[in-house]
Amino acid sequence: MPPTVTASSRITGKAAKSPESYSSLKTRMDAAETLQSYERLSWMSFQRCESITQTRLHFQNVIAGFTSEDEAKYIDYKTDLTPLPTKPGEEAKVSRKGKERQSAGGGDGIAGSSTVASPAGAKGKQAREKGNGL
Numbered sequence: 001m002p003p004t005v006t007a008s009s010r011i012t013g014k015a016a017k018s019p020e021s022y023s024s025l026k027t028r029m030d031a032a033e034t035l036q037s038y039e040r041l042s043w044m045s046f047q048r049c050e051s052i053t054q055t056r057l058h059f060q061n062v063i064a065g066f067t068s069e070d071e072a073k074y075i076d077y078k079t080d081l082t083p084l085p086t087k088p089g090e091e092a093k094v095s096r097k098g099k100e101r102q103s104a105g106g107g108d109g110i111a112g113s114s115t116v117a118s119p120a121g122a123k124g125k126q127a128r129e130k131g132n133g134l
Contacts, residue, residue, distance in 0.1 A: 031062040 034040050036055065045055035061071050
């Protein structure tokens with residue numbers, strides 16, 4: 001941004017100082033750079049847990065000089081972060097395909113200590129042994 005020329009600056013030869021603090025100016029410049037880069041805007045939207053549109057609006061407000069309190073007054077949506085209820089008796093399904101599982105009764109006398117390979121793993125082992133001629 002070019003310096004502003006005033007009557008006093010013509011006399012003294014110095015540019016007029018901005019009434020804005022350096023930190024405020026830096027914040028606004030960073031917001032402008034974020035809006036110019038779609039990649040940076042998308043990273044910031046992920047960091048803020050917002051859509052890209054909401055994040056773009058936030059940075060436009062920063063450039064306009066609004067504070068977070070000013071911005072909070074005009075939010076017309078509420079974020080609901082409560083977990084969804086589960087149905088009674090329903091558990092989260094976990095895929096264990098190809099994983100070893102713990103056996104209820106162990107062959108070595110210690111309950112739950114032995115592992116049983118999955119049937120898919122045994123078939124693969126047999127095919128490898130046939131291929132190697134073992």
